[in-house]
Amino acid sequence: MAILATGMVAPALPFSHADIIPPKHQTKIGISSEDIVCDSGLFKVIRTTSDSVACVKAKSVLKLIENGWAKTVNDKQVDEELLNKIINRKSIDLATINILETVPIKSKTGTSAPGKSIANYDVAFEICPSVPIYAPDVHISSDSETKHYELPGLVESGSCTLSATKIKASDAKSIKITLLNQGDISEKIVTLQTELDSLKEQLAKIRQSITRDNPETQKQGTKIAELRKQINDKREQLHRTLFAIHTPSTVKDKLNEMTFSGKIIEGNSASILSVLDSTPGLYHTVFEVCAGPTTIKLPVIKVTSDKQSLTLRLGDKITANSCQMTYVKIEADDKTSISVKPAGNSDSSNKASDLEVQISSLQNSLVKERQTLKSLIHNPDRPEDFAELFDAHVVKITELRNQISVAKAEFSKILYLTYN
Known part of the structure; x- marks a missing residue:
């Protein structure tokens, strides 16, 4: 028999440290x-x-x-x-947790464990946060067992996310679910992402306004260099934190099949647009980096002269058939010696792209499983094999959740190491 439970408030536990690994x-x-x-x-x-x-x-x-x-x-x-x-940070109620179904798992003989014997249960529940929570760490306990696990990704406020797990209990009513998150780590993730998005918007506006003949090019170039450094520093902080958690809207450049210099994009390339004198021996170099038919993930560019060599990380990606214009200061005795070229980050780029596809596919599968389980729970005409179907969906949701966490940890590690 399925057991229904009422909703409960999930406060931040006063001495729990569940967001970040030690x-x-x-x-x-x-x-x-x-x-x-x-x-x-x-x-x-x-x-x-x-x-x-x-x-x-x-x-x-x-x-x-x-x-x-x-x-x-x-x-x-x-x-x-x-x-x-x-x-002085005060504890707040982060979310309400509603246990939707508690279903005993049939024993090998096909009957539920009787009396006060310990039985296995499938538990479906939903988390309804009052504030955004990144990677909710769920603590589930009973009179026989205690466990916790992490939901991968951000759970937005104003909506509920369904999840499911298994637990042993002699009395199903003893099963309780709380959150271990205190909320400040989620707040940090949201703040870092907001700050990163704001910096990207500023950079996109400057790039759209810059032209080769603009007398403000040097001043804009300096601002581009400053913003790029701030963006990379912010990315490093964000992905370092995500990497520590998982052990996952960016501003896209306008699609353009022509380079800034007016040429047709033909494959991946990097080329100098102008070199401007700054101070003796220091040059402001404006250049463009273009992606051919395939998106360049984690683009890294090497700028060299007869006196200095610099490695620049441009951002998350350069979209297929588009270009990014950027700017750097470099020392040189002869400005004609300055050159730019891709630094060869293909292994990390390809792996990050593959992981993005994998994570997206797993998340889509998880959404479908949750929807199917939700429909099963709320179906007034439950099938005879309801418990078996319920158990199968719980197993699948658990597997997908674990696979997503592993993939996101690897993805965040790649980006953390790239921007570090």
Whole structure:
């Protein structure tokens, strides 16, 4: 028999740290000590005895430093504004969780476990957030078992997301579901993405206005260089955090089959549009990078002269049959020695593109499975094999959820390493 349950509010648990994996695990998967991210309610310090990163409770930071157990990162002064913000952060109700169905899984003999014996249950539930939550970490418990898992991706506020899992219990009514997220990591992800999108919009507007004969080209070029650095720094922060979480609207350039210099796009290319004197030995170089029939993912360009060599990361991608114009300052004795060419990032580019396709396909499959399970739950004329069908969908949803998390972790790792 299926057991219905009422909705419950899922508060942020006061001492749960479920958003980000611990510092040691971050180090093991390749995140440098300098780039380690701390979880909700924690502050990053250096453990004095081992000179390793530790994430400690914000309230204990000053005492640990005073006692000599810890020191600040790079021996800088404690960021008291950040510390107080973490300490004084109030717990909020992040979401309401509604358990939709609790269905006992039939034993091998085809009957449910009787009495107070421990039985396996399929549980379908929905998360309805009051604020956007990135990668909700779900804690599910009963009188017989406790487990938790992560829903990949962002769950938007104002809507509900269906999920499902399995758990053991002797009394189905003892099954409870809460969120381990405290909310500040999700807030950080949303803020970083918003800031990144804003920077991209600024860059797109400047690129659209720039022309070879514009007297403001040098000033615009300087702004392009500044924005590009800010964008890459912001991307690195975002994907480093996503990588630590998962262990997934950008501004697209207008499609144009002509280069900025008026030539027809014929395959991948990089070419200089103009070289302007800045100060003696330093040149403002405006150049374009074009993609042929295939999108270039994670484009990396090498700019060289007789005095300096620079590697530039241009962005997420250059859309097929389009070009991006950008700008760099480079030292040179002879400005005619300045050249640009693709740096050869094809392996990472191809892998990232494949992972994007894989993630999109898995997410589409997950949406379909959730819709099918939801229809099954709300069907007034339930089939005789309802429990078996319910179990099959729970198994499939669990498999897809795990596959998406693994793929997103790998995708975020590639982007983190690219922009690091």
